[in-house]
Amino acid sequence: MPDFHRYRVPGGCYFFTVNLLERRGNALLNDRIDLLRDAVRRVRRSRPFTIDAWAVLPDHLHCVWTLPPGDDNFSTRWRLIKTFFVRGLPRTERLSRVRRASGERGIWQRRFWEHAIRDDEDYAAHMDYVHFNPVKHGLAASPADWPYSTFKSCVDRGLYPEDWIGVGNSNLSAGEPGE
Secondary structure, eight states, X not given: OOOOOOOOOTTOEEEEEEEBSSOTTOOHHHHTHHHHHHHHHHHHHHSOXXXXXXXXXXXXXXXXXEOOTTOOOHHHHHHHHHHHHHHTSOSOXXXXXXXXXXXXXXXXXXXXXXXXXOXXXXXXXXHHHHHHHXXXXXXXXXXXXXXXXXXXXXXXXXXXXXXXXXXXXXXXXXXXXTO
């Protein structure tokens, strides 16, 4: 088994990519957005964090979070979000022998991709990546058209103009802005 370590910054700001296990043709996250939102709300009540940006696509999501001072435990938050989401779904997914033997569900990929935000430029690049992603995937003509993101709330906070279309962001690689 590989020696897997996550870079942790107490009170830090992080970018995440989280994927469904079966991505091709799967629209589960948008179809059950209510369940995902409820799972996030439940976790935030017991383990607070600030949502800086979020975009939920049919089969994966991207977000930027800021954790409370002294707290670096994003892994438990993701485990709980995934668990609460899955508990609201019927058991209809295909299961591998390994997942069946360990009692796991076959909804989420086991791991997630995280990146600790380094500075203001890194923050801006990841915020842009999150909000431009639905356009990149051909799901919306502009970030303002995608209903499952924080783009409109970021416009309300003055972070973006309403007509922002992500010019200059089309060269960002999937899941790894600025890298």
